[in-house]
Amino acid sequence: MLKTQDLRLYLCTDRLLSLERPLTEAIEAAVAGGVTLVQLREKKASTGDFYQIALEVHALTRRLHIPLVINDRLDIAQAVDAEGLHLGQADLPLSVARRFFRDRFIGLSASTLEAALRAQAEGADYLGVGPVYPTGSKVDAGDAIGLGCLKAIRAAVRIPVVAIGGINRENAPEVMQTGVAGVAMISGILSQPDIREAARCLWKLVDAEARTGRLG
């Protein structure tokens, strides 16, 4: 089902972590810096508010030619005609979401090899794997799985893996060296004083490793 997406620098949003800058402004700066995909995550908004935010963000990401992935909510993804949907372990089962979201891509979160293989078998288009390192951005993230586990999962599945959790400019190169398709970040981009510059720096690191990986 996957339409090839550029997963290299994957931005997850969190309005509480963007230092009070408006979300669309933060996203526009991040994409200008090199973010290749935006996942909109609103765990506390009402459905109506989430819909309005998603409409606004999708108008922006369309203009910027970047795919928009909606976290958790199939209804919002359908309502705004988003390119993708990302499901966590507490969300709808993939098989159910797929019935109503065909011809789009659906990613799944996995933090163990078993969960990753199961998600692949169920037909996930990509995996979000982590938390690789300890993280404060997502309070419900479990214990860090480490680079070794990330590498094992990456090697065991055919679908693209995006690493998430505690990734920053210091550790992004070693994460990319595991062969993942990209790195996902919230505060590593959104909480930086200069979002565009932070994204640009990360994009250079990630792109360089992605190229080395392809050549090596």
Add this chain to the structure above:
Amino acid sequence: MLKTQDLRLYLCTDRLLSLERPLTEAIEAAVAGGVTLVQLREKKASTGDFYQIALEVHALTRRLHIPLVINDRLDIAQAVDAEGLHLGQADLPLSVARRFFRDRFIGLSASTLEAALRAQAEGADYLGVGPVYPTGSKVDAGDAIGLGCLKAIRAAVRIPVVAIGGINRENAPEVMQTGVAGVAMISGILSQPDIREAARCLWKLVDAEARTGRLG
């Protein structure tokens, strides 16, 4: 779009108000007593939990031949193939939900004449109008609109009106006498020591008034 539904005794669920009795047990007792339709309302559950609860409740309501309406969440309504969807003012716009929920019925909440007429114009299949009386069951309900306002709305729209908010066995007859299609309740049924008996008593009152209304 409305398939004719029996809206006479409309149960809204709230797991916090059912005195710790399991939800399916409470619903089964309520339907045995005369409840004609169940709206499942889960404002705090994760999507995955809401889905599991909705699956379980829908298996039950199907067995009991009662329509199931999902509050707020189009994704859950689709996922469990519910008969209806109920949208509040903070939920998805009706026109958006309708695109993905055709041939089913969608109700809208309205607490003013303007909102009621707008909802009818947008294509709502029925209206939930209230709170008629002050209520403690729904903390985000606004001020009571009173019987006069309920009557005015009922007279102004062609679609069925279900009255909600602070309705109990004392005031149910006067509410039905405004010509509404039914009364909706949470604690008036779920918080009663004997749910089946409470529903049966209400159903008799409501059914008697509905018959009188048809004859008069």
